[in-house]
Structures are given as C-alpha cells and as structure tokens.
Amino acid sequence: MSTLTTRIRSTGRPGQALLAAVGITAALLVTAPPAQAAARDGVCQSGEFCLYYNSDHAGSVSDFAGSIDDYGATQPECYEFKGAGAGQGQCVKNNAASVWNRTGGSVTVFYNSGYAGDSQTFAAGAKVNLKAALKNENASHRFGSGGGTGGTYGAPNTNPYPSATTVAPNATARTKFVDDEIARLTGERECYVGGYRDYQPSTSNHNTGNALDCTISNAIGSYPSAAQRDQGWKLANWLRQYAVRLQVRYVIWDGKIWSVARSSEGWRTYTGGSGVTGGHYDHVHVSIQNPYGD
Structure with a gap:
C-alpha cells in the first residue's frame, strides 16, 4: 500500500x-462567532488597517487587526463603520472610499468576498483613496502580499x-x-x-x-x-x-x-x-x- x-x-x-x-x-x-470584535473601536491605531466612509480619510472609520473574508451586507451581522462622522453605523461592504494601512505589512482589498475579484494592494503606511473600481465596491481584505484566487x-x-x-x-x-x-x-x-x-x-x-x-x-x-x-x-x-x-x-x-x-x-x-x-x-x-x- x-x-x-x-x-x-x-x-x-x-x-x-x-x-x-x-x-x-x-x-x-x-454558531460562528459574531463579526464584531471588541478591539474595534472606530479609532485607527498603530497595527490596524482602516477603511473610511469618505475619500481623503474623511467620515467614519472602521478599524481591523486582521483579514476579513466577507464584510457582511446587513445589520446586525455586518462589519460597520464605528467612528464618528458620516457613515457611522453603516456596513463597510460596498461603502468604503479610502484606506490607511497602519500595519507593518501590505494589505489587499478585494471587490468580492472570499478574497476574490479585482483588488488593490496597499503597502505598509499607505494612506490613499481606493481606486475607482473598488470605491464603494469592496467586500473583503487580506493581510499580507498573498491572497486573491490561488x-x-x-x-x-x-x-x-x-x-x-x-x-x-x-x-x-x-x-x-x-x-x-x-x-x-x-x-x-x-x-x-x-x-x-x-x-x-x-x-x-x-x-x-x-x-x-x-x-x-x-x-x-x-x-x-x-x-x-x-x-x-x-x-x-x-x-x-x-x-x-x-x-x-x-x-x-x-x-x-x-x-x-x-x-x-x-x-x-x-x-x-x-x-x-x-x-x-x-x-x-x-x-x-x-x-x-x-
């Protein structure tokens, strides 16, 4: 054998x-644990990857300490914008316009859930707007240079x-x-x-x-x-x-x-x-x- x-x-x-x-x-x-994590407080801190409701890092912020394969589309299951400002309380999925990568490595945002579809990778320290194809069209993000299909x-x-x-x-x-x-x-x-x-x-x-x-x-x-x-x-x-x-x-x-x-x-x-x-x-x-x- x-x-x-x-x-x-x-x-x-x-x-x-x-x-x-x-x-x-x-x-x-x-059942699976809820999407919201206690460490997420709507403040973009060192070590976190942050999505903003508006371009140029304005409006409410949603901060993350790890990869998310699906932001979720409806409350109360979705990851929401937690910081003060425009968009607070809304689901992050298909609503983010800019990012600030305060982690020590690259992070990739994807058009689809499951780290699939069109994507944009942000180097450590990047503080930029999402490209046109992903602005308000985003469903997941992954820490590290890997990711995407395959x-x-x-x-x-x-x-x-x-x-x-x-x-x-x-x-x-x-x-x-x-x-x-x-x-x-x-x-x-x-x-x-x-x-x-x-x-x-x-x-x-x-x-x-x-x-x-x-x-x-x-x-x-x-x-x-x-x-x-x-x-x-x-x-x-x-x-x-x-x-x-x-x-x-x-x-x-x-x-x-x-x-x-x-x-x-x-x-x-x-x-x-x-x-x-x-x-x-x-x-x-x-x-x-x-x-x-x-």
Whole structure:
C-alpha cells in the first residue's frame, strides 16, 4: 500500500469520528462567532488597517487587526463603520472610499468576498483613496502580499484519471491525485475521505470516495485562529482557481460554497449545515467530479 493510500484512507486520527458524526447533530452545535470584535473601536491605531466612509480619510472609520473574508451586507451581522462622522453605523461592504494601512505589512482589498475579484494592494503606511473600481465596491481584505484566487501556491498537474466511484474510506484514483497535489503544493496533509456515512446517500461524494475534508483548525469541532482561517481561504481559492485542471466539482469553507456549475456567482452562503463543523469552519471540503455528481 502506498504512503498516499495509507494516509488518505486513515480514519483513526483525532476528530475524524466527530467529523462523521456531526452531520447528524450539526444543528445542535454553536454558531460562528459574531463579526464584531471588541478591539474595534472606530479609532485607527498603530497595527490596524482602516477603511473610511469618505475619500481623503474623511467620515467614519472602521478599524481591523486582521483579514476579513466577507464584510457582511446587513445589520446586525455586518462589519460597520464605528467612528464618528458620516457613515457611522453603516456596513463597510460596498461603502468604503479610502484606506490607511497602519500595519507593518501590505494589505489587499478585494471587490468580492472570499478574497476574490479585482483588488488593490496597499503597502505598509499607505494612506490613499481606493481606486475607482473598488470605491464603494469592496467586500473583503487580506493581510499580507498573498491572497486573491490561488494565493501563492503553484499550479498543479492535470488530473489524468477518469470519473469513477469506490466505497469509503477508499478514495478513487481521481481523488487520490487531488490529495497528492494538495500535499505537494500547499503543504496541507490532513485531508481525508473519512468513513462511510450511513446518514448520507450511498451516492454521496464521501461515500463514493469522491470528496476530501482537509482539517484547518487545531481539531475538528474547534474554530480556527485568524491565521488558520486565512490558510483555509488560501487552500479554498487555490482549489477554485484550478478546479478544471484538478477535476474539482465544488469547494466549501468558512460558511461559503463555490461550485463549477455556478462559478459566475462566486462564493455563496452555504446553507447545508450549521455550527463549527456543519458550516465548514474547521475544515475545507472539496468534492471531485464523479458519475453521480451528488
């Protein structure tokens, strides 16, 4: 048995049983933490990235200490402008006009949620207006020079294996190839088909060996740190970018789903589960193109 086969078929690692069981009890788990963070006080301080409601750093300010993959569109869930002045209390999404990067590194603002679409990167110390394409058209930002679809991961090889099925915990050759490319190019090595799931149809992606769950947080059932969340988005966007080459069908991460069939819609809200694991906040799920397409 190859090293890859041994790794991909393993179901005894910590948290794997919980991952299988959570599909039954996902609705009972706690929901994601609220968007607002206590440290955000509407004052642009050293170490923060700040968005302003008006151009030339006027109006209300919204200050951040980390990456945000989706500002949110409506109250009370959205990140809002907190400082005094015009725009106070309004959602940041599609309402920011200028920025001040007081962090020690670059920060990129994106047109779409999930660090996707048109973007503009601001060097440390930059205090400028957003470009025309992003002024009042902004949905996420990411700390660091990486980000955007695919991040800094290299291009994978083309998946040579035909569409097929097997029975979990086995993986099809097509799925094994994706797992191998993930490990080779991204460094992620906690991806598993998992055991057969009696509570899912026999034709489901996991049960037919056509899906992987890649653990991102410290353990299944726990929320990731800010750095781990960024790591998850980097993997998810890489899978999205190379979906055709890898034979990916859809990806779920951080309460969002992207699919080849609806690729023009970008990352959509995932409604198939709730809680840490049901909402896919602790692991990235990737389904592979297969005969059933479930």
